Amino acid sequence: xxxxxxxxxxxxxxxxxxxxxxxxxxxxxxxxxxxxxxxxxxxxxxxxxxxxxxxxxxxxxxxxxxxxxxxxxxxxxxxxxxxxxxxxxxxxxxxxxxxxxxxxxxxxxxxxxxxxxxxxxxxxxxxxxxxxxxxxxxxxxxxxxxxxxxxxxxxxxxxxxxxxxxxxxxxxxxxxxxxxxxxxxxxxxxxxxxxxxxxxxxxxxxxxxxxxxx
Ligand code: ADP
Ligand code: NI
Numbered sequence: 001x002x003x004x005x006x007x008x009x010x011x012x013x014x015x016x017x018x019x020x021x022x023x024x025x026x027x028x029x030x031x032x033x034x035x036x037x038x039x040x041x042x043x044x045x046x047x048x049x050x051x052x053x054x055x056x057x058x059x060x061x062x063x064x065x066x067x068x069x070x071x072x073x074x075x076x077x078x079x080x081x082x083x084x085x086x087x088x089x090x091x092x093x094x095x096x097x098x099x100x101x102x103x104x105x106x107x108x109x110x111x112x113x114x115x116x117x118x119x120x121x122x123x124x125x126x127x128x129x130x131x132x133x134x135x136x137x138x139x140x141x142x143x144x145x146x147x148x149x150x151x152x153x154x155x156x157x158x159x160x161x162x163x164x165x166x167x168x169x170x171x172x173x174x175x176x177x178x179x180x181x182x183x184x185x186x187x188x189x190x191x192x193x194x195x196x197x198x199x200x201x202x203x204x205x206x207x208x209x210x211x212x213x214x
């Protein structure tokens with residue numbers, strides 16, 4: 001197990017060498033650590049959780065012409081090369097195929113305890129102090145304004161509106177980040193999410209005060 005995880009870490013680090021800040025190796029490392037922490041309470045399969053956390057963003061469809069199959073295919077090929085058993089490979093593949101926020105619009109697909117843990121860890125990285133930093137990094141990358149009081153957030157976010165390319169970054173809080181606390185799967189995930197949620201509420205409060213010059 002240790003050896004396979006080590007090799008996977010090396011593989012992922014090298015693959016993500018040129019990734020942008022929101023999805024770089026450090027994102028993977030945080031998700032991996034958080035998933036391991038949640039699993040101390042949840043007691044799922046350690047190897048499946050480690051591999052799925054490490055491989056979940058190996059080829060983001062956003063940067064691969066929308067191709068959703070590249071990531072799972074690269075993962076499978078790699079896991080076969082380090083002699084992981086077929087059952088574990090199939091499980092890891094199902095997790096990374098189904099866990100993204102975008103895919104959650106298509107209704108529940110595959111699920112398992114391990115899937116729920118890794119998904120919680122990934123979602124937790126989108127909220128709190130780090131989540132705020134990632135949102136503004138993404139907004140900057142897309143050349144979005146920080147905030148525009150005239151552009152209200154979408155009330156009902158859909159797969160289409162989520163792709164809207166011109167909305168201010170602050171709107172993303174209402175369209176995704178503040179919704180995540182109610183989307184957590186595990187009890188441990190929920191309690192971490194609540195703390196991070198409160199921090200974001202405080203952050204927004206300060207943001208609007210400062211916007212008005214106060
Ligand atoms: P996932 O990989 O979980 O499906 P994304 O790739 O859409 O999610 O998001 C990666 C990071 O970029 C997250 O921290 C997310 O909040 C942020 N992000 C995604 N869309 C936006 C947006 N429209 N504005 C600001 N941040 C965004
Ligand atoms: Ni991720």
